[in-house]
Amino acid sequence: MSRNDERPEEPAGGAPEQLALIRETVRKAKVPKAKPRTWRGAPLAKELPVARVLVDKGVLHLDKYFDYAVTQELDAVAQPGVRVRVRFGAGAHQVRDGRREGGGMIDGFLIERRAESDYAGPLAALAYVVSPEPVLSPELLALSRAIADRYAGSLADVLQLAVPPRNGPAEAKPSPEPLPPPGAPEAGTWERYAHGPAFLRELAAGGAPRAVWNALPGPHWPEELARAVVATLASGRGALVVLPDGRSAARVDAALTALVGKGHHTLLTADAGPQKRYRQWLAARRGSVRAVIGTRAAMFAPVTDLGLVAVWDDGDSSHSDDHAPFPHVREVLELRAQHSRCGFLLGATSCTVEAAQLVESQWAAPLRAHREHVRAAAPLIRTVGDEEVARDGAARAARLPSLAWQTVRDGLRSGPVLVQVPRRGYVPGLACERCRTPARCAHCAGPLEAADQRELHCGWCGRDAAGWRCGECGSVRLRARVVGARRTAEELGRAFPAVPVRTSGRDHVLETVPGAPALVVSTPGAEPVAEGGYAAALLLDGWAMLGRPDLRAGEEALRRWITASALVRGQAEGGTVVVVAEPSLRPVQALVRWDPVGHAQRELAERAELGFPPVSRMAAVSGRPEAVTAFLAAAELPADAEVLGPVALPVAEPGRPRRPGDPPVGEVWERALLRVPPGSGAALAAALKAAQAARLARGGGDPVRIRIDPPDIG
Incomplete structure (x- = not known):
């Protein structure tokens, strides 16, 4: 074992001239290469007897390769990409995550075989090869190194996310032969988008188009994603689609199966057990299937000859990994598109600021529907301000304004009604009492806070903000934003006693609900799909989301509102959505116009002016x-x-x-x-x-x- 950057020590004393002479002599000297022949009596490999290994130590100061000798016994199986066990730190201690661990055997990946080592001393030998299955390809290694550098993390930590744990029975089972490519698909509902059919044709012809897709509301987006995958498969290449949760992944899986049948793709989600998941991962690595549909961990899936990477709803927090170095699916797939020179598709019914930046920088092209199709697919949006709620007697009695009450009654005549309630735990922010403009720091534009009876201070830079004055209207009075309701389901049950009430949230998430009349109370992100679409929807307590002291509060509120509203029938079918929030606010107006792209573009322009991410x-x-x-x-x-x-x-x-x-x-x-x-x-x-x-x-x-x-x- 060696550290590849070791250098001779300099003497502790001596004249400057002597030191300079010694340094020059060392610089010109040729360090002899290690040419191991035996290790503890065992003959070493005749060709390429040195293995360069990445040890499974996630600490940054060990983020480098180490050289080991390869015995003849392991010569045939010790190939690049396989898992190995090596002796590391014998007689010493290494630090990981703040804890000290004793030296001994440790897992690693064999990166390459070499004829010589840069280390002049004796090399320890590989202990053994865990499995001859090469699981780390050069492409995956290059991608993982790029991710580690971008997020200031270690390569070993990224590989823990990219390569699933080994499962012997799954590895021993052979994968089936790949099916021949399907034919190019028809455009279908992609005809509703200005450049939709052209995007599919370019994928089917072997091209690498990049697009930011603003999907229309309604039930068609899973099939549209599946058609993009089929077009890529028709060119003889592979495709990867990453979705925020297992429910949406199952919808795309079903749509793709309906188009081309089974055998062309596999589903990678956290719901599968270790053996099944590893078997599906191996099927992709071995080329038995050419397409992968999955959740966050699938962003590293080893798809052969990648032709398309796609992410759905990139604003969902599930796309940000909770393990070091915390990569985001969107950024990983952008890097994969660059490294593999393949197509890229970012789709959502809403639009993030990062998506708008990809279009503005011309890295990707916009893929949007004609305006008449937007008006036909989107429901009617109506608004109720909090001042109207305060004056509404019905709202004081049952926490529903009269407009929302009537909308629920009308909707229940023809189908289920969705009620979206913000999660508990949102932290109230501060805003101008007169015009509701969020209170921000004059130095860094961070959110202002007033905790424990202290004077106003910034939540980012910590500076005091005494003498704050609203930049919009000049008022000096502040108000705390309201927090969402906690007993909405019980209150609705009392208000509509003859109607069944279903709940969907953190403890129990419903996938679908029947098309019969019912009240479905859901937290954001847990909304089930209704058969035939919801007749109406209520978006309650809008201030609870808009009032968060977060840079993305408005963008996130609009994304959650549009996600819920997209499950409602179109305006031509009587679909209506009532949002309880101040009508003049930008996110509310964007929802009324169904213009998430315009909202994201304006947010991007403001962040560029203030130096906020993603511009900075x-x-x-x-x-x-x-x-x-x-x-x-x-x-x-x-x-x-x-x-x-x-x-x-x-x-x-x-x-x-x-x-x-x-x-x-x-x-x-x-x-x-x-x-x-x-x-x-x-x-x-x-x-x-x-x-x-x-x-x-x-x-x-x-x-x-x-x-x-x-x-x-x-």
Whole structure:
């Protein structure tokens, strides 16, 4: 075993001239290459006797390759891409995740075979090859290295996400022979989009189009995604589609099976057990199937001869991985499209700011429907402001304004009615009492907070905001946004006693509901699909989502509203949606016009003016105050980096739900945000990675967590 960057030590003393002479002599000297012949008496491989191995240690200061000798006994099976076991750190201790572990046997991947080693000393030999199955291809290795560099993480951590754990029985079972490619599909409902048929034709012809697809509301998007996959298969290439949850993946799986039958694709979701999941993954790697439909982990699926990568609803938080280095599906698939030179499709009924940026930068082309098709497919949107709710006697009695009450009664005559209620736990933000403009910091435009009777301060940079005045209307009065209801289902049950009430949420998510009259109360993201579509929908407590002190509050509220409204029948069929939120607000107006693209474009323009992501790149550094301070002092940040904060994070309480990255229970942590302009993102990631590696090499100390592109910077 060796570290490939070892150098001779310099003498501790001596004249400067002597030191200079020694350095020059060492620089010109040729270091003899290691040419192992035997290891503990065992003969080594005659050709390429050195194996370069990536050990399964996720710490950054060990993010490099190590050389091992290959015995003749392992020569045939020790091929690039296989899993191996090696002796690592014998007689020493290595640090991982703040804990010290003893040396010994460790897993790894064999990266390449070499004739010689850069290390001059004796090499330890590979202990054994876990399996002759090559699971790490050069393409997957290059992609994983790019992801590790982009997110300031280690290659080993990325490979833990990319390559599933081995399962012997699944590996021993042979995969079936691949089926011949299907024929090119008809355009079908893609005819409703201006360039939809042309997009399919280019995929079928072997092209690599890139598109941001603003899908029409209604039930057709799974079939449209499936047709894009079939068009790619018709060219003899593979396709990969990543969806936010198992329910949507099952819909695309069913649509693809209906178009071409079974055998052309496989489904990769978390619901499958380890053996089944590994068998399906191997089927893709071996080329038995050419298409993969799956959830987040499928973004690394080893599809042969990749021709299309697609992601549905990229704004869903499920697309952001909860494990280091926290990659996002959209970014991974963008890199795959570049590395593999294949097609790219980002689709959603809504539109994120990142999607709008891909179009504005001309990296991808827009794929939108004609306006007459939008008007025909979208339901009628009606609004109720909170001031109207306050004056409405029906709303005070049953928490439903009169318009919403009437809409429910009319909808129940012909089918189910969806009621969307925000989840509990949204943190109220502050806004101008007069015009409702969110209160933001004059220095960094972060959200203002007023906790524990303190003066106003910024939640990003921590500066005091005494003397705040609204930039829109000049008012100096603030209000807290309202929080969503917790007993909506019970209240609706009392208001409509003869109608069944179904709930769908975190504890129990419904996939579908019958087309019979019923009230379906759901939290955002858990809305079941109704047979024939919902007759109507209520979007309650809009302030609970719009009032979050988060950069994406408006964008996320609109995405959740459009996702729910897309399940409602079109306006021609009587579909109606009532949203309880201030009608003049931009997200509400975008919903009324069904214009998520225009909303995303305006958000992008404002963020560019203020230096917000995705125009800028951000990183979050969190830990105990002294650890964060020392880390920032040691990091060689780019010259154009701006440090916001640090600010204190909320103290985690026992029994409260915790998210990845939250501080340990009871500990006081701080977080600093680092912001750089366009073009400096790679330099920021490299600087943070180098600083973290140096800190860990010195012994670590208190943990410091780094997250590039944090999803929540509010």
